[in-house]
């Protein structure tokens with residue numbers, strides 16, 4: 001594992017990803033905290049907002065479920081369930097509205113058979129495998145070529161790279177899916193009379209902060225792939 005945990009990896013990959021990840025998550029938390037203090041003018045709870053938007057958008061087959069955790073809200077396309085964290089479900093804030101509307105944005109994507117969303121769901125197993133096994137296979141291939149001097153190790157490393165590329169592809173598709181859900185969210189809030197114009201700004205800020213986390217995840221995946229590619233191909237040149 002000496003190649004994996006070297007200084008180059010730490011300085012050029014792990015550190016920037018850590019720093020950006022920290023900035024992204026604190027931005028989301030700060031914005032969420034700020035707008036969870038701002039009561040929405042309608043006084044609607046997250047669940048009320050969800051019911052109103054779902055019926056307005058004709059999504060009567062979606063069930064609402066309250067789950068544990070903070071900002072763990074999600075939409076599950078397999079069971080057509082809108083999972084809302086307790087704070088969001090009971091909250092009557094602008095933040096809660098924005099989160100609910102974003103997740104219903106995903107429900108709407110699902111309902112309309114949005115291609116990128118289907119593609120993304122299909123890529124989940126490959127991306128999971130790629131993020132776990134990809135780097136290990138690259139390292140194994142590199143060690144093999146160092147110790148045996150055979151070209152076989154190089155091909156193993158390239159196979160590891162291709163596997164990890166599934167993670168990049170997954171993030172590449174995730175980002176537009178998320179941005180689209182947030183665009184739909186703002187429209188749903190406005191169309192269903194849930195949000196007042198002066199609250200739009202807050203919802204938009206919330207969704208913008210959330211969007212940044214997806215850009216960071218994409219950047220991190222690309223950076224990691226480039227790093228491993230430089231190990232594989234840099235190593236080859238010096239042969």
Ligand SMILES: [Zn+2]
Nearest residue numbers: 102106178181
């Ligand atoms: Zn989302």
